[in-house]
Amino acid sequence: MIALLQRDMRLAMRAGGGFGLGLSFFLIVVVLVPFGVGPQSALLGKIAPGILWLGALLACLLSLDRIFALDWEDGSLDLLATAPLPMEAIVSVKALAHWLTTGLPLILAAPLFGLLLNLPEAGYKPLILSLILGTPALSVIGTFGAALTVSLKRGGLLLSLLVLPLYVPTLIFGAEMARRGIAGQVATTPMLMLAGITCGVIALMPFASAAVLRVNLR
Amino acid sequence: MSLNSLWEYANPRKFIQTTDMVLPWVTVLAVGVLVTGLIWGFFFTPADYRQGATVKIIYIHVPGALMAINIWLMMLVTSLVWIVRRHHVSAMAARAAAPVGMVMTLIALITGAIWGQPMWGTWWAWDPRLTSFLILFLFYIGYMALWSAIENDDTAADLTSILCLVGSVFALLSRYAVNFWNQGLHQGASMSLDKEEHVADVFYYPLLVCIAGFVLLFISLVLLRTRTEIRARRMRVLLARARMG
Numbered sequence: 001m002i003a004l005l006q007r008d009m010r011l012a013m014r015a016g017g018g019f020g021l022g023l024s025f026f027l028i029v030v031v032l033v034p035f036g037v038g039p040q041s042a043l044l045g046k047i048a049p050g051i052l053w054l055g056a057l058l059a060c061l062l063s064l065d066r067i068f069a070l071d072w073e074d075g076s077l078d079l080l081a082t083a084p085l086p087m088e089a090i091v092s093v094k095a096l097a098h099w100l101t102t103g104l105p106l107i108l109a110a111p112l113f114g115l116l117l118n119l120p121e122a123g124y125k126p127l128i129l130s131l132i133l134g135t136p137a138l139s140v141i142g143t144f145g146a147a148l149t150v151s152l153k154r155g156g157l158l159l160s161l162l163v164l165p166l167y168v169p170t171l172i173f174g175a176e177m178a179r180r181g182i183a184g185q186v187a188t189t190p191m192l193m194l195a196g197i198t199c200g201v202i203a204l205m206p207f208a209s210a211a212v213l214r215v216n217l218r
Numbered sequence: 219m220s221l222n223s224l225w226e227y228a229n230p231r232k233f234i235q236t237t238d239m240v241l242p243w244v245t246v247l248a249v250g251v252l253v254t255g256l257i258w259g260f261f262f263t264p265a266d267y268r269q270g271a272t273v274k275i276i277y278i279h280v281p282g283a284l285m286a287i288n289i290w291l292m293m294l295v296t297s298l299v300w301i302v303r304r305h306h307v308s309a310m311a312a313r314a315a316a317p318v319g320m321v322m323t324l325i326a327l328i329t330g331a332i333w334g335q336p337m338w339g340t341w342w343a344w345d346p347r348l349t350s351f352l353i354l355f356l357f358y359i360g361y362m363a364l365w366s367a368i369e370n371d372d373t374a375a376d377l378t379s380i381l382c383l384v385g386s387v388f389a390l391l392s393r394y395a396v397n398f399w400n401q402g403l404h405q406g407a408s409m410s411l412d413k414e415e416h417v418a419d420v421f422y423y424p425l426l427v428c429i430a431g432f433v434l435l436f437i438s439l440v441l442l443r444t445r446t447e448i449r450a451r452r453m454r455v456l457l458a459r460a461r462m463g
Contacts, residue, residue, distance in 0.1 A: 168396075212376075
C-alpha cells in the first residue's frame with residue numbers, strides 16, 4: 001500500500017501535473033474573479049471564502065481524471081486488481097495520493113490567495129480549517145467519479161457532470177463554516193457536519209468506488 | 219394463469235405479454251383520470267381569495283413535484299433489484315423512468331416559477347425546496363448521461379445502479395444541507411400522510427384525482443418505454459446475428 005502511494009506520488013510530481021497544475025489553476029481563478037466582479041475590496045472580502053472554496057473544488061475536479069486514466073491505459077490497473085490488495089484499499093490510496101498532490105497544496109496556498117482577495121483577518125482560521133476538513137471529502141468523492149468514468153474515451157465532461165452535484169453538501173458546509181467564522185458567529189454546527197461528511201465518505205465511499213472499478217475492469 | 223411471484227415478470231417475454239394486456243387499459247385510465255382531475259380543478263373549483271386563479275397551478279405543480287421524488291425512489295428500488303437479482307427488465311425500467319422523472323422535476327420547477335412570479339414577485343429564489351429540486355434535476359441529467367455514454371448494456375446498468383445508490387444518499391444530504399444553508403420562502407406541505415394538515419377540501423379532492431392521474435401516466439409511460447427498450451435490444455441482437463451471416 002505504501003509502495004503504491006509512493007509510486008502514485010512520484011508519478012504525479014514527475015508528470016508535472018500534480019502540484020503545479022492544480023495550484024496554477026487555483027491562482028488563475030483567484031486572479032480572474034476581481035476582473036469579473038470589480039476591484040472593490042469590501043465586495044471581494046465578502047465573497048472571498050466562496051471563491052476560494054469554488055476554486056479549490058474546480059482545481060480538484062481538474063485533476064480527477066488523472067487518478068485512474070494512465071493506469072487504465074497502460075494496464076497497470078489490471079495488475080493492481082490482481083495484486084493481493086483489496087480494491088477498496090487501492091482506491092483509498094489513490095484518493096489519498098490525489099489529496100496529497102491537490103488538496104494539501106491548495107490548503108497551504110489558501111492564506112496567500114486569501115490575501116489577494118482581501119479576506120478579513122477573522123476569516124483565515126475558519127477558512128483553512130474548513131479546507132482541511134473538507135478537501136479530503138472532495139478527493140474521495142472525486143475518486144468515485146473517476147472510477148465511474150475510467151472506461152470512457154472522453155469522460156472529462158461527464159465526470160464533472162456526475163461529480164459536481166455530489167460536491168454540493170461539502171461545498172455548502174465548508175463555505176458556510178468560513179462565512180460564519182468571518183461574521184463572528186459560532187461555526188461549530190457546519191464544522192461538525194463537514195467533518196461528519198468527510199469521515200462518512202472516507203469510510204463508505206471506497207466500497208462504491210471499488211465496486212464501479214471492478215465493473216469497469218470486467 | 220397462476221401468479222407465483224413478482225419475479226415472473228423478470229422474463230422479458232412474460233413482461234411483454236402481460237403489458238400487452240395491461241398497457242392500453244392503464245393508458246386510457248391515465249388520460250381519463252388526468253382529464254377529469256384537471257377539468258374539475260380548473261373549472262369547477264373556486265379561486266382562492268388571496269391567490270386568485272393562480273392557485274389552480276397546484277393541480278400540476280404538486281403532482282409533478284411528488285412524482286419527481288417518487289420516480290427517483292422507484293429508480294432506487296429497481297437499481298437495487300438489478301444489483302441483487304440481476305433482472306434485466308428491472309434495469310431497463312430504471313433507465314426508462316429517468317427521463318420521465320427529469321421532465322416531472324422540470325414541470326415542478328417551471329410551474330413553480332410561473333406561480334412564484336405573481337405571488338412572490340420573483341421567478342426564482344434560492345429557497346431550500348427550489349434549490350434541492352434543481353439539484354435533483356442535475357442528478358437526473360447525470361444519471362441519464364452516464365446511461366447514454368456507455369455502450370455495453372450490462373456495464374451501463376451496473377454503473378448507473380451504483381450511481382443511483384450513491385446519488386440517493388447525496389441527494390438526501392443535499393436536501394438537509396440546503397435547508398441549513400438558507401431560510402425558506404416556500405409554504406409548508408400541501409398534504410401529509412401522518413398529519414391532518416392539507417389544503418381545503420374543495421381543492422384537496424381534485425388534487426388527489428390529479429395525483430392519481432400523474433401516477434397512472436407515469437406507469438403507462440414506463441411500461442411503454444421499457445417495452446421499447448426490450449424490443450430495441452432484441453432488434454440489435456437480431457441485426458448482429460444477421461451480420462454474422
